[in-house]
Amino acid sequence: MATLPEISPRTRSNYEPVIGLEVHVQLLTASKIFCSCSTRFGAPPNAQVCPVCLGLPGALPVLNRTAVEFAVLAAMALNCRINRTSIFARKNYFYPDLPKGYQISQYDQPLAEFGWILVGSDGGEKKIGITRLHLEEDAGKSLHEGFADSSHTTAIDLNRSGVPLIEIVSEPELSSPHEAYEYLTRLKEIILYTGVSDCNMEEGSLRCDANVSVRPRGEKQLGTKTEIKNVNSFRFIRQALEYEVDRQIGILQAGGQITQETRLYEANQGKTYAMRSKEEAHDYRYFPEPDLLPLTIAETWEREIRAKLPELPQARRKRLVEEYGVTEYDAQVLTSTRNLAEQFERAARAAKNPKRVANLVQAELMGRLKARGLEITQSPISMAGVANSADLVESGAISGKMLKDLYDLCFERQEDFAETYRKEKPEQISDRSRLEKIVAEVIAANPKQVEQYRAGKKTIVGFFVGQVMKASKGQANPALVNELLVEKLE
Numbered sequence: 046m047a048t049l050p051e052i053s054p055r056t057r058s059n060y061e062p063v064i065g066l067e068v069h070v071q072l073l074t075a076s077k078i079f080c081s082c083s084t085r086f087g088a089p090p091n092a093q094v095c096p097v098c099l100g101l102p103g104a105l106p107v108l109n110r111t112a113v114e115f116a117v118l119a120a121m122a123l124n125c126r127i128n129r130t131s132i133f134a135r136k137n138y139f140y141p142d143l144p145k146g147y148q149i150s151q152y153d154q155p156l157a158e159f160g161w162i163l164v165g166s167d168g169g170e171k172k173i174g175i176t177r178l179h180l181e182e183d184a185g186k187s188l189h190e191g192f193a194d195s196s197h198t199t200a201i202d203l204n205r206s207g208v209p210l211i212e213i214v215s216e217p218e219l220s221s222p223h224e225a226y227e228y229l230t231r232l233k234e235i236i237l238y239t240g241v242s243d244c245n246m247e248e249g250s251l252r253c254d255a256n257v258s259v260r261p262r263g264e265k266q267l268g269t270k271t272e273i274k275n276v277n278s279f280r281f282i283r284q285a286l287e288y289e290v291d292r293q294i295g296i297l298q299a300g301g302q303i304t305q306e307t308r309l310y311e312a313n314q315g316k317t318y319a320m321r322s323k324e325e326a327h328d329y330r331y332f333p334e335p336d337l338l339p340l341t342i343a344e345t346w347e348r349e350i351r352a353k354l355p356e357l358p359q360a361r362r363k364r365l366v367e368e369y370g371v372t373e374y375d376a377q378v379l380t381s382t383r384n385l386a387e388q389f390e391r392a393a394r395a396a397k398n399p400k401r402v403a404n405l406v407q408a409e410l411m412g413r414l415k416a417r418g419l420e421i422t423q424s425p426i427s428m429a430g431v432a433n434s435a436d437l438v439e440s441g442a443i444s445g446k447m448l449k450d451l452y453d454l455c456f457e458r459q460e461d462f463a464e465t466y467r468k469e470k471p472e473q474i475s476d477r478s479r480l481e482k483i484v485a486e487v488i489a490a491n492p493k494q495v496e497q498y499r500a501g502k503k504t505i506v507g508f509f510v511g512q513v514m515k516a517s518k519g520q521a522n523p524a525l526v527n528e529l530l531v532e533k534l535e
Contacts (some may be wrong), residue, residue, distance in 0.1 A: 052291045060259045063267055064225050065217035065429065067211050068232060070242045072115045073251040073360030078182050079149065086248045090188075090202040097181060098182075098207030100145030105252075105336050112180065112209035115241035116156055117342060117350045119180045122239045123232075125160030129244065130341050131179070133334040140202050142185035150181035150212075156340070161361065162215075162235070164227045166373070173228050174216035180340075183208040205249070217267065221284035228254060229279050234358050234454045237381045247278055253282055258303070268293070269303040273317060276310050286312035289317050294374055311407040361386055369403040370510055375411060378421055384423065392408045392432035401435040402428075409452050417456070426455050430462030437466070438519065445521055447471050448497035475522040476531075480513075483521065484529045487512045498534050506530055511522070 077084055080097035092391045096104035119452065122126055132154040135147040160175035185203035189295065194202055217223045233244045234249060244251040253276060258268035273289060276282045288310075293303050308317040356364075358380050364388075365376040380386045393399040409432060414424055426434075429483055434451065437443045443451070455465045488495055498505050506527070 052294050052298075054503050057291070057294060059262055060143050060297070061262045061264070062220060062222070062286070063214050063217045063258050063260065063270075065256045065270075066215045066219065066225060066228065067231070067254045067256070068213045068215075068218075069183075069254075070119070070213065070236055072112050072209040072211060073240070074111045074115065074209055074240050076109060077207035078112050078162060078180070079207055082207065083209050088204055090200070091204060093204045094206065098144075099203060100206075106149065108337060108340070109209060112155075113340065113342075113377060114350055115239075116178065116180050116211045117347065118239050118353060119213075119236060120157035120160065121351055121354050122211065123157075123160040123162060123175055123178065123508045125157035125178050127157050127342055127347055128154065130154065131156045132333045132339050133180075133337045135328045135334050136440075138328075140184070140187075141199060142187045142203070142206070144185065144203060144206060147374050148182060149334055149337070151179035155179035156342075160269075164224055164231060170223070173218050173224075176214045177208065178211055178213050181210050181212055182206070209279050217258075219448050222283045222290065225255065225286055226279055226283040229282065233279075233328070234381070234410075238355055238357055240355075240383070242416060244385075252277075253279075255259075255282060255286055257286055257289050257293070259297065268297075269305050271305065271317075272307045272319065273310055274307055276343075281310060281312050281316060284312070284315060285317055288315060291315065298520070311434065322469050329413060357395075358386075365389075365403075368399075369398055371403045373409050375403075378411070379406070381421070388428040392428035396432040396435045397439045398435060401439060402432050403437055404477055405431050405448075408451065413452060413456055425459045425514035426452065426462050428457075433466070436460050441475055441522060443471055447520065449452050453466055469516060470519060475525060479523065480521055480525055480529055481516075481533075483513055483516050484509075484526065484533055487516060488530075488533055495534065506534070509534070 071084075074084060076082060079100055080095050082095050082098055083093045085093065097106055116487075117127055131151055133149055133153040136150045136152070137147045139146055157178040158176065159177065161172045162175065163170045163172055163505070169535050173414040183246070186208040187202055188200040188202060189195060192198070216227065219228055236242050237244055242250055248250070254271045255276070256271040256275045257273065258529055259289055260268040261268065263270060271293070273282075273285050277286055280453060289308070296303060304319075304322075306322050307320045309320045310317050330447055337533045362376040362380045363489050364371070365379060371379065371421075378385075379389050392404040396402045406428075410426060411421070414421060434443075434448055434489050438445060438448055451462065451469065451471070454460075454469065458465060491512065494505055494508055498509075510523065510526055513521055513530070
């Protein structure tokens with residue numbers, strides 16, 4: 046492939062990328078969509094197959110009710126309208142890993158339509174439309190390497206054949222690779238909150254195809270699009286889109302025309318390559334699946350499913366900011382997974398002072414994690430540990446300085462807070478007579494600073510506090526120390 050000419054920022058700004066994404070999500074059911082075969086990942090090749098998912102003559106599909114429920118739940122989370130009736134169709138194409146010679150999917154009457162996702166932050170949010178969400182079965186997998194004869198033979202593993210998928214098709218409303226990246230991040234986050242998929246890209250539970258075109262800025266007519274397939278990370282999808290946008294701009298600048306085709310992204314080279322010409326819908330010769338009745342979602346069933354819809358990430362984020370006073374950034378971190386958000390809220394609500402828990406997460410926990418390059422899921426201190434430490438500070442059992450020292454020890458030892466506290470057993474000194482003695486000794490040892498204080502330099506009281514804390518090995522009650530110092534110095 047010829048090296049692309051460098052596209053200047055000014056030239057790039059004269060064009061507008063138009064991006065649409067098709068995301069396939071594997072539903073977290075125990076069995077396949079039309080048979081009872083297991084969906085477990087990692088089984089020996091062709092160990093989880095039967096006449097139905099092998100497409101043998103006479104075998105009839107039976108729809109998995111849980112797959113439908115999960116698909117409806119995902120559609121609701123994505124603000125889609127659930128269609129009362131949807132139709133399964135046969136999508137005809139011939140490929141070695143498609144045993145029936147067609148895929149059972151949905152076409153002109155999908156399960157759900159007209160949804161949306163918000164990208165951007167408060168004040169700069171953009172609504173990206175979701176055209177449709179439909180159910181379909183997965184194909185098998187062609188294996189092109191790892192065998193002695195891989196140079197001239199393709200192996201077929203049909204364990205994935207019949208695994209339940211939802212396909213989520215966005216409107217072509219994404220206007221940059223970064224926006225596409227953010228859309229995918231939000232989509233994955235929402236799906237994980239619903240619990241209908243683990244979204245594990247390494248195991249193929251979430252896959253994305255991107256359609257991209259460019260047009261002169263201000264032009265209304267869409268340009269010729271290309272499709273980028275089989276990209277296995279969000280970061281690579283963004284990189285592939287960046288390359289493809291520049292490639293198309295370069296062709297148009299040179300007076301050429303874009304070819305409608307499917308392309309693959311080679312991450313090692315950072316380039317896309319032509320794979321095949323792009324099919325149109327009529328090429329698949331869709332027609333209604335004769336072995337399956339129309340799928341009807343009764344109003345009562347829809348209400349039952351909606352009742353299972355959890356509080357979703359963006360709503361939860363906003364509530365954490367309002368209810369606990371955390372920053373927007375920390376709210377985003379705390380809501381990155383549903384489990385983490387629930388842990389935080391359980392800890393905060395169980396604590397004597399929920400805001401202190403939130404403050405400790407922000408001021409003490411996050412800083413230590415960031416300094417070590419760790420994610421919050423890698424923290425040795427659990428949310429329960431944060432709540433425990435917050436209660437000890439609240440009751441006066443330990444000081445803020447003692448808490449900091451204990452947190453440092455937790456990270457050094459990779460222990461939770463309760464374990465480190467049990468071993469160290471630090472106690473804050475709040476006994477007035479004991480502290481009066483230490484304060485008197487500190488004042489007697491620093492006559493010059495006493496004169497400065499009495500001469501009007503009141504800020505020097507901080508020096509005395511530091512000396513008392515040092516003499517008490519950080520165990521003195523800071524509030525009582527301040528009170529006693531002012532009393533004695535005055």
